[in-house]
Amino acid sequence: MSNVDLASWLALHAPALAPTLEAIAAACVQIAEVAHRGGLAGLYGAAGTDNPSGEPQQKLDVIADEHLAEALAACPQVAGWASEEHEQPIASPRHAEQGEYLVVFDPLDGSSNIEANISVGTIFSVLPHTMRSAAPTTASFLQPGRRQRAAGYVLYGPATLLVLSVGSGVCLFTLDRDTRTWRLTREQLLVRPSTSEFAINTSNQRFWERPVQRYVAECVAGESGPRGRDFNMRWVASLVAEVHRIFTRGGVFLYPRDSKEPRKPGRLRLLYEAAPMAWLMEQAGGGAVTGTSHLLDVVPDVLHQRVPVILGSRNEVELIVRYHADPNENVSWQLFKHRSLFIQPQA
Helix, strand or coil, X not given: CCCCEXXXXXXXXXXXCHHHHHHHHHHHHHHHHHHHHHHHHCCCCEEEEECCCCCEEXXXXXXXXXXXXXHHHCCCCEEEEEECCCCCCXXXXXXXXXXXXXXXXXXXXXXXXXXXXXXXXXXXXEEECCCCXXXXXXXXXXXXXHHCCEEEEEEECCCEEEEEECCCCCEEEEEECCCCEEEEEECCCCCCCCCCEEECCXXXXXXXXXXXXXXXXXXXXXXXXXXXXXXXXXXXXXHHHHHHHHHHXXXXXXXXXXXXXXXXXXXXXXXXXXXXXXXXXXXXXXXXXXXXXXXXXXXXXXXXXXXXXXXXXXXXXXHHHHHXXXXXXXXXXXXXXXXXXXXXXXX
């Protein structure tokens, strides 16, 4: 086991960020302990309330949000925070005017998977508080992803893992449950530039735009298609789990723009999900785009803004961007015939 713990690592690599990131990590230890108990702690089922997007909150959503809010409120470096579970951001009761940083987070990504005992996680991002001496407002949080000072996620799985970047690569820490300590277990994670694996929710196929239709159809065509090799398809419905799989073995994740709800340009939230994951991907050599632009360049208009997300192995992301650059290009490989996504197309 590594002798380097999170506190020691932060002291060397990001001392100014250390109190904020340690507060987040400590809250995630508490969340991990509660999640580990599952049904023994009465966590299954809905909380009886909805989040700002109208989605039913699960009991663990609420508990995770409370643990993070409590930890951030006690941290002098944090001026305020914004959670996917609240309509408006929260200014720190004690440190709103002196705190250096703002934190945004999805307290429990993939919470619909709780009862299925599939991995869930916490996603977080640290932004600068640019208007020091004044309490943060909603406008304070509307910063593009490139201004992030740190981002990461915690995966609550067979092992509890913290994946973190402070702007100089991506590191992996593993929670030692006996000592409640985060230990460095991998340095400089890199996303493989090429892959034969993609993740997308094919139930939305009929709503996809033509570039995505083409990309997926060519992957499904496999060795006999224009890509000349077979691909695997995955879908977990937990962004943290999807991204972590890409870190471990490469791949590309797509939650693209579609026509299912024309007023919504995407499904994932920019501040709480897309921007932190894009930061991690680019820090590890991967790519992260909306299809037509870099995710880290998108400036949010509202706190809960949604965007299309395509991220992962750089070669695949760049190919998808090229397809988007010519959206009128003919899709020569039919995705569906009469029965299945997996029927081989005819040339």
